[in-house]
Amino acid sequence: MGLSRRLRTDRGVANGQIARVPAAKSGVMSSLDPPFSVCPALMPLFNQSIRRKIVGIALGLIVLMLVTSILSMVMSSQVGVLLGELSNRYIPAYSHLARANIRSLERALALRRMVMTRMGSPSDEEAYAARLRDFEALDRKFEEEAETARKLINAIIDDPSTYSDNAALARLDVRIEGAVTELRRNLDDGNAKLLKQIEAKDMAEARGTLEQLDALRDAFNQRIDAIRADMLTQVFFSTSQVISRQRQAIIISGIVTVLAAVVGFAFALLVSSGITRPVRLLLAGTREVEAGHFDKTITVSTKDEIGELAAAFNRMIEQLRQNERIRETFGRYIDPKVVQGLIDRPEVAIDGQRRVMTIMFSDMSGFTSMSEGMTPRGLVKVMNHYFTVMSAPIRTHRGVIDKYIGDAIMAYWGPPFIEEDEPALLACFAAIDMADQVPALQKQLPDLLGIRAMPAPCDLRIGIATGEVLTGSIGSELMMSFTVMGDAVNLASRLEAVNKTYGTRILISQATAEAIGTACELREIDRLTVAGQSVPQAIFEVMSKAHGLSVPQETLRARYAEGLAAYRARRFDEARAAFNAALEAVPGDGPSRTLLARIAQFEASPPDEGWDGAWRLEQK
Structure with a gap:
């Protein structure tokens, strides 16, 4: 115990x-x-x-x-x-x-x-x-x-x-x-x-x-x-x-x-x-930069190597933000596709290249008479609105706006901005959409100026040509411009002006028509030799996209084709009857009226024996 x-x-x-x-x-x-x-x-x-x-x-x-x-x-x-x-x-x-x-x-x-x-x-x-x-x-x-x-x-x-x-x-x-x-x-x-x-x-x-x-x-x-x-x-x-x-x-x-x-x-x-928190912030910031967001910076909380990296990252973000602002600013003066293309491939601008492209020239008809009665402020206001409305379809269809010349717009489609088989089709689609904007534009301009009606009617003329051009930076040592040069550019400019002769809105070259195929509804207007060229070629009007014609337009195209064939074969009576039938289908058709006027001239002064049916345009 x-x-x-x-x-x-x-x-x-x-x-x-x-x-x-x-x-x-x-x-x-x-x-x-x-x-x-x-x-x-x-x-x-x-x-x-x-x-x-x-x-x-x-x-x-x-x-x-x-x-x-x-x-x-x-x-x-x-x-x-x-x-x-x-x-x-x-x-x-x-x-x-x-x-x-x-x-x-x-x-x-x-x-x-x-x-x-x-x-x-x-x-x-x-x-x-x-x-x-x-x-x-x-x-x-x-x-x-x-x-x-x-x-x-x-x-x-x-x-x-x-x-x-x-x-x-x-x-x-x-x-x-x-x-x-x-x-x-x-x-x-x-x-x-x-x-x-x-x-x-x-x-x-x-x-x-x-x-x-x-x-x-x-x-x-x-x-x-x-x-x-x-x-x-x-x-x-x-x-x-x-x-x-x-x-x-x-x-x-x-x-x-x-x-x-x-x-x-x-x-x-x-x-x-x-250590890991700044790394995760850097990773998140990198993903934001990858997504194109340059408005977020990283808080630097340490003074070690990662802190220095974060500070360098913030400096890079600031530089990218400034570059983006510069790009956005110059995007208003130079097409963003050109800016991006020159950044991605600067050798294209330096060396220049020959490529097949589609060129468009667009002009406002009646601009001269309309501008005479406007104040400078009102004119700038109208032109800015006009260019905004007409530039949108070009941008939508991936075109590159080269420059604004007075009331004209120059644009082009082609590599390296789009694939080689797309330029002609996209240019024609853009032209159709631009023409569709004309009725609304005609209603908007009086309201824009605060007047009851425009002093002169306005309309649109477009010329489109496809061919080999030279692309690159053209200019002096002080100022350069990335543009295109060549016969296709001149042809597109001439076709835009030819619309006044035929009373049309959209004219395209034969090479453009062949590139489009059946994607658009075309009408052959004439065989034409423009100023600066010696070989005539067919020119076509773009009427609508595929399957977009009404019955009168279908009749117009058929009768016009009959009349054009008779006209070239010197059967002027048959040609006159066909063109009049075309005018009955669509009254006021410009090409039909133009060729009827030529028939009248040929009846008074017949063409030479070697006439090939082509019309030579002496004026630019």
Whole structure:
């Protein structure tokens, strides 16, 4: 029962020691809280280079590992000291007390043997002397064991590095000293008396004295047993201290290890987030730039290499924003496709290339008479609106507006801006859409000027030609213009002017008509030799997109084709009848009226015998 109570007491002490660990843990946590709670303290860290950050993380983790290792070593050394005291002092002291008890029993047995040898008859002096020597040797051993136990107990008391119940140990020392001294005093008197009685052969008295010595020995043994029991309590107490310290060392080492891991992870997380966050912002900014958005910049929060990269990125964004503003600004003076093409392929502008392109010239009829009655401000207002309305179809059909010439528009279609098989078709589609805007434009211009009606009617004339041209930058060293030059350009300009002769809106060259095929409804108007050319070619009117003709227009085209064939064969009567039939289908048809006028001229002055049916236009 006493042992079980001692064990419960020891566990209670151990638990008491362990119960103080959380307080130590909270102390460590509170010492680590301030660096994390005070953000300005970490700012110098984030302003370091990436290399220093990584080296700092490594050094911090190494320091935490060293602290953990040193703390574990200190705790382990303390446990080792306690274990050394337990194994080198407590347990040996208890063992010496136990052996002192045994030596006292052996001493009593040696005394009896000595008495029995002396009482024998005849008396054996040599045997008696041997038993006496054994008795005296055991007497010395008894004292040595008791003295050794006392020295070990005093060593425990004198050692300040270990925790022990010094008061209880001091009482044990006093009790051992008192028990041994009292036993020594009583036994010395009793032994001397017993030896005299044995020498006097007084056996009756010797037996009584021997019984008294046995009683003294029993009393001593009882006291030694009590001292051993108390010493065993101290041994258990020391054992509980070792177990408690060992548990405490394990718990504290675990807590410090966990804290080191948490602090290291938090430290690494903070530093890594300081690296990865700007990288993610750079990635997001790059994607914005890739999408063409130049209005967002990156906040520079560090002064490391990534911060410098972010600052450089912001400078690049600003430069791109300025370039975009320049591009948008020049896009109002130079077609954006040309700007982009020159940026992507600057060698095209420098070297020049020959390409097959489709050229368009568009002009406003009646502009001269209309402008005479307008103020400059009103005229600019009308022209800006006119160019806006007419430029939209060109841009929609991927044409490049080369320039505005007075009230005329020059545009072209072709590589590298579009595919090679598309220019003629897109140009004709744009021309049709431009012609469709004329009725609405005629209604908008009076409202735009604030007048009831325009001073002169306005209409649209478009000439389109396809052929090989030279593309490149043309001009002087002071100013260049990316444009196209060649016979197709001249032909398109002449065809635009020829519309006045035939009373048409859209005339195209033979090469353009062949490139279109059946995508548009065409009508051959005439074979014409324009100024600057010697070879006549057929010219065509673009009437509508495919399948867009009305019944009267179909009749007009059929009758006109009959009349044109008769006209070229000099069957002027048949031609006149066909052209009149065409006028009945669509009254006011310009080409029919023009050719009827020519027939009248030829009747008065017939053409030469070698006439090929072509009309030569002498004026530009």
